[in-house]
Amino acid sequence: MALQNGLAGLSVATFKAKMKDLLRQSNAVGTTLASGPPCDDSCPEYQVVSRTARYEVRLYPAIIWVSYVTATENRLLAEMEAQAGIEDYLEGDNSRGARLRRGYPTLTQLQFSPGHSSGRQPGGDFSVSVPLLAETDPPRPTTDQVVLDSVDQQRVFVMSFRARPWKLTDRSLRMRTRRFSRRLRRHGQTFLDEYFYLAKYKESSSEHRSYYEIWLYGTPHESTHRFRPMGKRLLDRRSNLTIATMRRLCRGRECPRFEVLGEFPGGIQKRHYYNAAFATSRLDRCESSLSAVWSGLLPLHLYREGINTHLERIEPTRPAGVLRVWREEASNGTSVCHMTVMVYLPRRLHRSPPNTGVHAPTVGLSYIHELTVYVQTAGDLDLGSGHLDRHVTEFHMRLDELGLCYKSDEYFIAVYDDVQRYHGRMNELWTVAQRCPQPQEQDAL
Incomplete structure (x- = not known):
């Protein structure tokens, strides 16, 4: 009522300015627990870095946590067992026999695969943790299931909600976390998604909806590349x-977006690729063959296995690798060859892909907004050492016979299957399409 009286009689412009000031004050850095979860001085203080209608970004100081680790298939049983083990430690079952003050929240760590499948399933390993406040040298545990964790200053993405305890199933938690992670991806946020955390506070009741939070830890480093899709489909x-082409090539894995614009004699397709992000690695030599693809994939393999700034394990995609070969004319009139190996990144990472990991081989990032190519399937024999140049020449001759125009100084080799597949390995040769000059343009040339 006081707010309404304070804003009464204001002009529209003054009203908007007042509302902006109120929002700026509510989102200011340094906001603490008073406007957050139901907690008192038993919770660690934090700063709210930013806030939206659905989540907030908090900055927590370095904290020591006591954790109880148990292997079971049931989260509720794990939490009950862990609560008893942590209480024993806090009540004196430790190396000094000291009673320690309990902190909040209670965090339950759950394994999570946010909509991407890399062969890992949520396991039965649960960790339940509580913060040790004002403890810089806590006593050692006396059991192998209790461990002390030292967590440095962390950026944490927090989504709060209320629910009745008996409706808080693992399935509902993962659905909430999946929606939460997708929203963060859309906003270009970078976070660790191997695990998520269910935060509980003192307030609990079986009769009313209790307060809960889902935590996702931010990555140690934020992305320096932020890609925004600008390409468009050409077909309605x-x-x-x-x-049919997607089914043949992708085989259940994510592929770059493309559409087949046409098909020509000899199994040649015209494809339009759009809005695709790639991790790239430059090659020092210019040996255009399948062996060059596999050698160039080594630093990209480390990148995909989590040696990157996000500590992110990236699920396999298809093609397994793409070799780009192009030539440029040097100042002395000679032709210089360049080669780059590329790996397609899943769409969930396009807005803010991870950068090269610390002390790791250099990995670049590139984004293809639109690329139209002529494609022909090629076997390993066609792409072997000493055969590829001839195969590219023959492919270009077929395009000439069909009256199709292309860039003669650039092509791609797309490899879809790994080296363990000896028979029926799927490879493709791509040549960049371009618009054919009109008759008047040819006369001018």
């Missing part, structure tokens, strides 16, 4: 030819 709808 996905054709049957496009669907």
